Amino acid sequence: MTPLEYLVVGLVLAGVFFSFVAVVGIIRLPDLYTRAHATSKSDTLGTVLSLGGIALLFGAEVSAVKTVLLLLFMLITNPTAAHAIARAAHDQGIEPWTASDEEGD
Amino acid sequence: MPDTSSRILVPVGESSTFRNTVAYAVREARRIASETGEESTVHFVYPVRWQLVDESERSAADAVAETLERARVWANDDLDYDDDGDLDAEDVSVSIETAVVGEDRYLFSPNDFAEVLLEYARDRGLDRIVLDPEYQPGGSAPMLQPLEFELARSGLLVEEAPVDRVVERSRLPSRANVSKALAMFGVSFGFYLLLAGVFDTFNLVTGAVSAGVVTAVFARISFVNTPSATGSVARIARFLLYVPYLLWEIVKANFSVAYIILHPDLPIDPEMQRYRAAIWGDLSVTTLANSITLTPGTLTVDMDRDSLIIHSLTGSARDGLAGGALERAVRFVFYGRSAARIPTPAERGTIASWTDDDQTDGDE
Secondary structure (H helix, E strand, O other), X not given: OOHHHHHHHHHHHHHXXXXXXXXXXXXXXXXXXXXXXXXXXXXXXXXXXXXXXXXXXXXXXXXXXXXXXXXXXHHXXXXXXHHHHHHHXXXXXXXXXXXXXXXXX | OOOOOOEEEEXXXXXXXXXXXXXXXXXXHHHHHHHHOOOEEEEEEEEOOOOOOOHHHHHHHHHHHHHHHHHHHHHHHHHOEXXXXXXXXXXXXXXXXXXXXXXXXXXXXXXXXXXXXXXXXXXHOOOEEEEOOOOOXXXXXXXXXXXXXXXXOXXXXXXXXXXXXXXXXXXXXXXXXXXXXXXXXXXXXXXHHHHXXXXXXXXXXXXXXXXXXXXXXXXXXXXXXXXXXXXXXXXXXXXXXXXHHXXXXXXXXXXXXXXXXXXXXXXXXXXXXXXXXXXXXXXXXXXXXXHHHHOOOEXXXXXXXXXXXXXXXXHHHHHHXXXXXXXXXXXXXXXXXXXXXXXXXXXXXXEEEOOHHHHHHHHO
């Protein structure tokens, strides 16, 4: 394996790790708002790292540029989607979970 | 509800029928004043979409002041005031006021505009609103019909000034100017070629045609303000400086969130906060809101009147937000380096816990 391939594998593995964290977060966190944190941040970085690895593998090609564009759009649309979901919940009057709710569980 | 009133509110903005709307409102006020003998008043109100934060916006503020001053001069002409401010016509008293509203708010939707106008009307006891039929407070986005609807829901008397609109046709093309078209064409052509990846004749021609169609359709609505070459280049350059900073913040955010999520005790302490950021304008607020969502433990939930509603996952995330580093970075991108030196949100006291009281207050 060349150093480049090590880098690519490292990036993709890091991407898989953060995607995994996002999934664990969705399962473990208590309510919609906190889960949105997991999806908006960990999931974004997971996707961005994986795509970055793919772009490196393409090398100096048009495909790499397109992958970087894809990556940029993920960076813009992921927080927007998280915002839209949280906002819809907020409009519905869903109360955010707080540390004081924990005793009730 | 009375079918007429002499206490009139006129929202003003640049439009082709502005002059005639002023004349109509003053004529009405004067007619009623002379019929009933009571004092009439006409308020010309300019709802602004930004706040004065730096020098580049001072010219916009001057333009607003000039527009209001023109309304006052025209109104006084129509009333036949002489230079001393005395009314020549006997027994008719009409007072003219001008005001700027909305400086402390985000004004996006017709609902927002209606809210500040109605608030002003209630404070001053005005119960009739005369709208300019060409009034476009939202820049290029058509807004008059929904605004009229929102205003009419309040129970106040709302009407469009019955003025001629003969110049409408000559006005529309002038709104799409050369720099808007060039910017639109350049961006869409560049993007097309980037996706094509090959600079042969076929792609250049089809790209030019596609970009031309996009420009023809969207140049008028994609830009609210006319883009200036130097301003855009400086802004893009500053934005390129901002991206690595943001990426670094995102990476840090992810490690802290990953730590929290994978920690056996799940050490979270979520809270909603109301945050009045010192940032105005559609694009810059969007940038800030998205950056907040991407960085440590903070998530933009909503934009409520004059502030962002932010959900934070931990106490340290709240402290980071109150430190204002992101806000300064976004101000640096959009307003330049000098604007980045402002006190933190915590020092300004523009960040606080969000409670249900706020919500009931806001919904009304």
